[in-house]
Amino acid sequence: MIVLGIESTAHTFGVGIVTDSPNIRILSNERDTFVPKQGGMKPSELGRHHSEVAPDIIKKALDKAHINIEDVDAIAVSLGPGIGPALRVGATVARALSLKFDKKLVPVNHGIAHIEIGRLTTNSQDPLILYLSGGNTIITTFVDGKYRVFGETLDIALGNMLDTFVREVGLAPPYVVNGVHQIDLCADKGGKFIDLPYVVKGQDMSYSGLLTAALRATKKYKLEDVCYSLREISFDMLLEATERALALTGKKEILVVGGVAASVSLKTKLYNLAKDWKVEIKIVPSEYAGDNGAMIAYAGLLEAKHDVFIPIEKSFIRPRWRIDQVDVVWR
Amino acid sequence: MEIIRELKRGAESIIYEGYFAGLHAIFKKRISKSYRDKELDHKINSDRTRLEARLIYSALKNDINAPAILMVDPYEYLIVMEYIEGKPVKDIIGRQNIDLKRIGEMIGEIAGKLHKAGISHGDFTTNNLILSEPDDDIFIIDFGLARRSDDIEDFATDIHVFLRSLESVHYSFKDDIVKGFEIGYSRFMNFNEVMKKVKEIRMRGRYVEERRNKRSNI
Numbered sequence: 001m002i003v004l005g006i007e008s009t010a011h012t013f014g015v016g017i018v019t020d021s022p023n024i025r026i027l028s029n030e031r032d033t034f035v036p037k038q039g040g041m042k043p044s045e046l047g048r049h050h051s052e053v054a055p056d057i058i059k060k061a062l063d064k065a066h067i068n069i070e071d072v073d074a075i076a077v078s079l080g081p082g083i084g085p086a087l088r089v090g091a092t093v094a095r096a097l098s099l100k101f102d103k104k105l106v107p108v109n110h111g112i113a114h115i116e117i118g119r120l121t122t123n124s125q126d127p128l129i130l131y132l133s134g135g136n137t138i139i140t141t142f143v144d145g146k147y148r149v150f151g152e153t154l155d156i157a158l159g160n161m162l163d164t165f166v167r168e169v170g171l172a173p174p175y176v177v178n179g180v181h182q183i184d185l186c187a188d189k190g191g192k193f194i195d196l197p198y199v200v201k202g203q204d205m206s207y208s209g210l211l212t213a214a215l216r217a218t219k220k221y222k223l224e225d226v227c228y229s230l231r232e233i234s235f236d237m238l239l240e241a242t243e244r245a246l247a248l249t250g251k252k253e254i255l256v257v258g259g260v261a262a263s264v265s266l267k268t269k270l271y272n273l274a275k276d277w278k279v280e281i282k283i284v285p286s287e288y289a290g291d292n293g294a295m296i297a298y299a300g301l302l303e304a305k306h307d308v309f310i311p312i313e314k315s316f317i318r319p320r321w322r323i324d325q326v327d328v329v330w331r
Numbered sequence: 332m333e334i335i336r337e338l339k340r341g342a343e344s345i346i347y348e349g350y351f352a353g354l355h356a357i358f359k360k361r362i363s364k365s366y367r368d369k370e371l372d373h374k375i376n377s378d379r380t381r382l383e384a385r386l387i388y389s390a391l392k393n394d395i396n397a398p399a400i401l402m403v404d405p406y407e408y409l410i411v412m413e414y415i416e417g418k419p420v421k422d423i424i425g426r427q428n429i430d431l432k433r434i435g436e437m438i439g440e441i442a443g444k445l446h447k448a449g450i451s452h453g454d455f456t457t458n459n460l461i462l463s464e465p466d467d468d469i470f471i472i473d474f475g476l477a478r479r480s481d482d483i484e485d486f487a488t489d490i491h492v493f494l495r496s497l498e499s500v501h502y503s504f505k506d507d508i509v510k511g512f513e514i515g516y517s518r519f520m521n522f523n524e525v526m527k528k529v530k531e532i533r534m535r536g537r538y539v540e541e542r543r544n545k546r547s548n549i
Binding site: 141143144148149150151154155193195198200201202203204228229232233235236239240243244246247248249268269270272273275276277 | 340341342343362364365366367368370371374375421453454455456458476488489491492495496498499500502503532535
């Protein structure tokens with residue numbers, strides 16, 4: 001079976017192709033990421049970008065996989081969660097391909113796709129999962145047919161919080177330089193600890209108050225020290241919640257997926273935590289850390305093999321589709 | 332003061348079993364984290380040691396089943412307290428011959444008494460509730476994240492966290508336990524009022540669909 005997957009939940013339009021014969025292989029993974037000239041992402045601009053690059057990315061993915069669209073068995077598309085105008089482009093393209101070439105359509109949850117590509121590429125068995133991206137901060141693990149959310153952010157995501165901070169203080173864009181986030185570049189020049197709100201509620205985290213307090217602190221303290229304290233506190237909150245999840249679930253692996261998985265300073269902290277807990281840290285390779293089409297294709301493949309399809313007239317986008325709403329029939 | 336063995340490595344502390352002045356005791360020693368900034372680490376650990384001791388004492392005064400405090404040392408991040416003979420609720424839930432509804436009721440009473448006394452526990456999970464063996468009663472431990480509060484938001488957070496711990500580990504037993512919880516909790520607090528807030532908190536989670544279904548999603 002060959003599945004073509006389309007990703008367009010946020011800033012990236014991506015197309016990946018995955019096969020399972022003779023074994024599971026990713027045949028191609030093409031993408032184009034929208035970068036605003038200034039400020040944050042405007043939903044309407046995302047939609048325009050995605051519709052402009054879509055035909056070219058699909059063609060590139062097919063060429064790289066050395067197949068024709070006729071060879072594909074099913075079209076997988078991430079219907080959510082994400083930004084409406086961005087999601088609509090992916091959904092429209094997927095529906096069109098499905099109709100024109102008579103291929104079945106597979107609905108994929110973007111978060112589940114991040115998790116499954118992480119499990120595949122790191123060969124994890126039954127990990128505790130940290131799903132950390134621009135829009136998500138979730139601690140989850142598989143129990144009774146679903147990925148249950150053990151802890152999550154109660155307001156903004158960790159990635160979003162750090163991005164907003166560096167943008168507001170004038171360090172970004174670009175948010176990442178040579179693979180290192182601006183918050184790390186700035187924090188490494190500081191080191192004096194400033195007291196900012198550290199908010200862990202049980203196993204959930206809250207980052208919005210921390211962001212406000214940090215922005216305010218820049219008027220009083222050296223920016224580098226604020227960067228340092230903000231990074232330490234925000235990561236430590238996440239690690240504390242992670243330790244709680246480890247204590248309750250007793251898992252022996254931690255799988256980190258999503259764009260924030262690339263952070264060097266977070267990795268260092270996680271490896272330290274792993275030593276204390278004697279657990280293994282598995283981090284999704286950077287090619288599959290950010291949003292990509294291959295993960296949608298792979299999750300789509302898992303679903304298609306268990307006959308999870310969706311009729312076109314029901315293939316609504318679901319901007320608020322939580323991972324714990326998905327029946328994980330393939331595990 | 333004599334430590335016999337390490338019992339458990341928790342999320343933020345190591346729990347030892349031992350004897351203190353001849354009494355069977357628990358030594359709760361907070362751990363310095365290697366990943367954490369030193370200053371932040373000291374602040375978190377000493378503040379939490381002090382606060383935890385105060386709140387356990389306050390719980391005891393309000394007739395709540397919590398371990399008696401024997402000694403506190405905020406510089407060593409150490410609390411010595413009474414040893415409660417028994418098992419965490421987390422470990423006994425799946426067993427046969429367990430009356431889940433009654434367990435839920437006792438847990439509900441503890442939560443209700445805590446909240447009535449103005450204490451929010453902060454980590455009210457099945458891992459921190461102990462079923463004591465000789466007298467078959469439930470005790471609440473680990474006040475590490477507890478704080479004084481009269482805010483319904485904090486009470487609702489406790490219940491939210493408790494429900495989460497049931498959902499993420501003991502999903503199939505949840506309903507019976509919650510039925511009992513409601514009965515026990517209602518003896519001290521207005522269950523429905525707090526549950527309304529719990530629902531509100533859940534709605535705040537990212538991508539909750541009920542929250543926004545007005546626009547068409549085609």
